Structures are given as structure tokens and as C-alpha cells.
Amino acid sequence: MTRRAAVTVCLALSGLFGTSAVHAEKTKVPAPVNRGEVDRLSRVLDTGSEDEKLAALDDLGKLTGASAAAAASAVGELLRRGASVPVLVRALDVTGKLAQPSSSALVAPYARHRISDVRLAATRALSTTGGPDATAALRALLHGDDGASRGLAASGLATLKAKDAVSDLFAVLAKDVPEAAEAIGQLCAPAECAKFSDFLGRLPFDLVQSGLSPILLRPETEVPAELKLEILERLRKLQTDEARKFLQTVRASYPDKGNVQVKYGLDQAVDNKPVLPSPTAKGKAK
């Protein structure tokens, strides 16, 4: 359980404080578009053998900066025409790497392909291409009949910081889409976070803790310290081993330069001491 809690927290931290490769690349100085190379690879995508097409897709996937947009456009043409399953899966993977929002509209239909490999590749790609088309497609996938796609879509919405999708995520939370919990934890507004914490004791602890980790570790500008303290107190009051271990893991992961009240609350909770002063004590302090 400790290991699972630690993994959950680490994943939450990577999402909150880490910087994705895609975003890092976007901050680089854009390289000029290598139009000739893109055109050559486009022709291969049109007329090459399957192996040649796969190789061309790999090459297109390596392009960055302004060339990435052109590469995405070339791959998009292939998607528009259709291709064999191996080529489609590779094309969707490459589209995800290229992370161009303009690709999302072409990728979205493939997320509803009848062949699972194609469908999941497209859903993963949408998580990085982003934009309104991607968000809409991922939200729609939460309503679809494929469990794997629903899980990927929930995670994808978190990756895309699609805060508007929190209501959809709540709708699938109790319907065997565990990824929705973590996504809610990453995206929720304070009221939504409070609503999520109400699931403590109503849904399996494993599921709820995967959403509480990001909530407790997000900056206090997004999730107020008061709300975190309330959640910590509720966790403490559970008086279960799994809650205790979870609190210890969160305490170990909480940034040293984090909010003093929250740090104090974590210490209190880990020591099984009241996190919130009782109303009487509060009155006396005044």
C-alpha cells in the first residue's frame, strides 16, 4: 500500500511540477522549416511501401519546431486518406509526438475506430495534440463503450488541463474509470475538490487517494490551504492503516518551501493529532 501511495504521489508530482518534453521543445528557438524534406517524406507516405511509409513516419516524428507543423500536416494527409493498421498506428503515434493542435480534428475520428490498436493510439495522440477538438473528442470518449479508451481519455483530459471536463470525470468516477480520480485531483476547482473529498469512505480508498494526492500537492493558489487542512483532518479521522501510510507519503513529498499551515497540518495528521483546532480552542485563542 505504501508503495502504491508513493507511486500515486510521484505521478501526481510529475504532472504538477515536471515539464513535459513537448513543452520543453516548444520553448526552444524554432528551427526553420525543412520543406524539402517534409515534401519528400510526404511523397513516400503517398506512394511508398508499408516499410517505407513507416520509416518516413519515424523521420517526420523527429522534426521539431516549425517543421513539426509541416510534418503534422503531411501525416494528417495520410490520416485523411486512410492506411493499413500498422501505418495508422505509427502515424497516430507520430502525430502525438508532433503535438500540433491542428492535427486533433483528423485524429479524433480514429479514436472511435473499430480496431482497438488504432483507437487507443489515437486517444493517446489526442492527449498531446490538444486544442478544443482534442478536448471535445476525449470528453466524448468518456461516454463511449470502450473501457480502455475511457481511462486514457480521463488521463488525457488531465494532461490537457481540461478543467471544463471535471463534470464528465465525476460522471464516470464511480463507474469503473479509476483514472478519473487522478484527473479530477489535477483539474478540480476548490468546490470540486471539496466534492471529490466527500467520496472518502464512499469509494474505495485506493481510488480516492489517487485524486487526493494531486489535490494536496497542488499550489495553494489553486487549492486553498484551508481545504487541504480539512481533507487532512478527514483522512486522519479515518484511523486506518492505509490512510496513515498515505499521509506519511504525502508528507514526505510535500515541498519544503510549501505552505507552512499545510506542512504543520501534515505533521499533525501523521502524528494522529487534530489538524484543525476545535471551535472551542479557536474561541479561546481569540
Next chain:
Amino acid sequence: MRAVRLGVLTAVLAAGCGGGGGVSGNVFAPGWQSDAGESIARVEQKLRGAPRPSDVAVVVGVTPDGLVGSTLPSGSVWRRAGVVDAVPSVAPDGVVMATSDGHAFALDGKNGQPLWSVSVAPFVLRGGADDGHYSVLSLGKPRLSQSRLLVVDRSGRVMVDMTSDTELGRPAIRAGVAFVPWGGQYVSAIDVTTGSEIGRLLTRELPSHALDIQGNLYFGQYGLVRLDPHIKYAESFQATHYTFKPRELPGNPVWLGNGLDLPLVDTTARAKIRLFAAPTSDDKGITIAGNSYAGTYFRALYGFALSDGHLLWADALAADAVGGGPAASGFVFCDETGKVHLYANDGGTGPVDDLGQKLVACAVGASSLRVEGGASRGSLAQQIEQSFRRFDPDMASAEALLIKELGKLDDPEVTRILIEFAEDARIPPAQRESARKLLAKRKNGSEFMLAALEHHYDFVTGDQAPPVGPLADALAGLHDARASAPLARHLNDPANSIDDVVRAARALEVLATSAEARDLSTFFALYRATADDPALVDAVLSVASALVRVGGSEGRALVERASADPFTQPDVGRGLAKLVAPKPAAAAAAKP
């Protein structure tokens, strides 16, 4: 009056001691020489215009520990303690006869007052009748052919007591003459005051029942002959005759059943699968009252037209039906909770009586009751829809019948109901498939079809995918172009079955407009190289055909390019080649 105690083989009855001349010294003796209908004709003549007590409609429920009864359509409920060993008989005058704990007894069905009781052990009741003065009972032994005939007067005196190694059927009685079917071809008319056989009917109608309904006496089982001046000619098939041929029903219930069987209280499913119809007579002969008959199948009830067996009405009770009977007009059913339900011939419901106890069986004598002008329960389509809401999953046979009947109705509401049935996961798969098949053939209700197509599978709300394929077939048959947009959207919804997608694609071949070109192109791109199923290949080719028709130059180019692409799925490629090949006439015209 002298009590007559006879054994078949030893009885000595003086011929001619009854009215009009006797038949045989040995009642139920098989070695009888036909009298060409003379004796039964004399009996008929004697009884013509004979007095008959007023009819009283009575229901008697069998409970685990006794009887409970009431007059119909409503009356005070009476009870009698003591486990009965067979379903009671209810005579037209409301007298109830039963056996319990080694005794046969009769009650006044109006109030449950005992009329008489006699020891009959180890015999149990097969059937009984009453003419206001005498009760006649046919008794038998379980699993043995031995029978006993008993006639008892109101004081409890046994007037006739005969045993027979031949099984006797269910008797009737009129003005002191008992009619006892036996031997698969005879009905003996016995003067109950003397025990002598004063007439014998020979009929090939396999008589095991003698029925007294609204003043007429009928004999038979599958077919009936009537006691009237033509009875003399029964041997030569010239009696007034009727054969009831109901349609086949779930569970194969039979009408009267074998009257030689003992009606032991049956708690198996068979007791809940019944068929009810009352013979009635008019100037033309015999027919079925109300020109309709009814059946039960557990909690399902239904009524059918005599003419062609089509469904007239349907309903479902809250609990299983455990018995019932036909009325002079309408039907009576008892359910296992003790409720007694009255239905008119058109399915309108009359008052519901409550016997106040759980029942294991019930008997109804309602040949004088007319249930008419009951509360309407909506159209037949609505009745079927409402019935389905009360059905259990194990009632698939009744559901199958009702769905089939539903498909015969022209009411546009039927389309809506079939859509609901096709989507309802509580309905067994075979019945859902039946609903889909019927839906595909609908010629009206297109508004319901279009509304259904607007829905898609939704994991969150729990909505199931609509029956896209059947809707596509029906709307294509109706040439309803409004279906093109929703059908095109369904093409790209993987929650729809392949079969549904294929049929949607086929419909779009004729219905699609240029507005659907984008959805068509998407589907074509997704599957022209990945179709891994022959059905999907068919769908791609249908979509390609639609694209060529409505997609303009762009659509045609997409198809032509795919046709030339070696990575297009081979079967798709061959189909596309045919599709884009120049037509012979066009090719000839193009030649210089």
C-alpha cells in the same frame, strides 16, 4: 327414496324402471349393442323444457389449507378449513363440490354453507354437477383406473353409488338425470332416483366431459355434440357438432383437457398455462361465447378472436394466474395472491375481487356472468407494452407471441414500442431480435425512428445504442431522406454493431445527400484499408457508392485513389474497381 348401491359387474338394474325405457342392466358395460340413438333421443325429449335452477357465478380458491370462495362479480368471501385433494367443481347453480380427508362434500357457493358430506375414501373428486336437488360426482383414484359414481341429494342421502373399472369422465345433471361420459365413446344417462341407465349416447367425439352451460348440455373433449333433437344421429356424425380449434399458444395449453384425469391440485407450471373458452348455442349451432377465447401463461393473460386467432387484448397480472374460467361474456382469472380479475371480451377490465388468501388453484363457474363495458386499457399496442413491464425474464414465450402480434398492427405507436423492446436489455435476446426484425419492416412511425436515431450509446447515462440497422432498413424503405444525417453519424460510432453499421451504410447508398459527404469520407478513410470483416467490407463499398453519388469530384477522387492504392483492403479494392470503372454505355459513347 331408495339408495342404490351397485357394482358394475354385479349390479342388476331392471331395464325400464326409469322413464322411457332402459338401456342396459349393466351401466358402463362395454358389451352394449347400439340402439341407433333411440334411447338418448328419448332422454332428450324427456328433458326438453325441464326445469333448471338459476345460474349463480361463483369462484372458489384452493388455499394450502382449505377453500375460499365468493360469488361473482363481487360478494362476501367465505372460507372452509380442510385441505382438499383436487380442484373443486362448481356447478352452474353455484354448488361447490370437493373431496377432503376421505369425504366428498358440497357447499353453497353463495355463502360457503355446507350442504352435505359423505365418506368416499380412498376416492377423490374428478368432477361434479348439481341440478338443484341432486349432486352427481365422478370420483377416481390417483394412478388407478377405478372410478366411482355418486349421486347425493340435499339431505346427504346417497342415491346412487356405483364403482367401475372403467374410468368415468366429468358428469352433468339435469332434472334428475345424470350424464356420465365413459369408455371414450359413451355418455350414459342415468336416472338418479333408480340408478338405471335410461339412455346412452354413442359419439366419436371422445367424450370425457359433460357440460351444462346456459341450459344446454354438451358432450365431448376436443369437439362437442349438443343434446338436442339431432342427438339421435350422433353415431352417423349428424348431431349438432362443433370442434374448437384454438391457435397454438405458449406452453401448449389445451382447452378442456382429458376429463378422465383427476384434477389434483397442481402447483407446477402447467397449472398456470391454461386456455379458456365457453361453448354457446344459437340458431346455427354451437360456437364459442363472445367469439373469443383467452389464455394464461404465468402472469400473462391474452384474448384471441375465434375467427382467425388474432390477438384481441393482452395484460399481465402482478402475480401468476392459478386458474380461471370463461364467463357467458368475458373471462375470470384468479392469481396466486388471491385476487380475482374480470375481463370483458375486448380486454376491458371489470372489478377485482380479493379472496384475501394466497391460492394454489381456483375453479370458476361463471357461465351466467357477463363482464361487459370494463375499463379500457388503451390500444392493443399499449396493452402489450404495459404487459412487458410486468413480465419476468422467464416469460420469453409469451413475449415472443406478443411481439409477433405487435408487428401485425398498423398503429404507428407500434414502431415506438418495437424500438423500446429492441433496446431493452431486460428483454431476452431472441425477443429483442424479433423486435428488430419487425421494426425493419415498419411502414409508419418514422418520427419515432428519427427520434431514436438521434440517440447514441452512452456509458454515463446507460443509454443503449438504438437499433440502427432495422431503423435504417425501414427508413430506406420509406425513402425518408431525413434519416441520412443521423445514419451517417452512426456509421462512425463503434458502439453500434457491425450489422447495424452495414445496414446504415446500405441505407445511405440511397438516402445520403452531399451534407453527409464528410461523415462518409471519414468512414471510408478509416476502413477502406483496415476492414477486417466481410460485413465491414460491404459497408465500405456501400459508403463508397454513396460518396461517388453525393461527394462531388472530391468524393469520387477519394474513391478512385483508394481503388488504385495497393494497400486498400483487397476485397474493398476489387469492389471499388467495379464502382469507378466506366459504365459500358458511357464507355461506348466515349469512343470516337
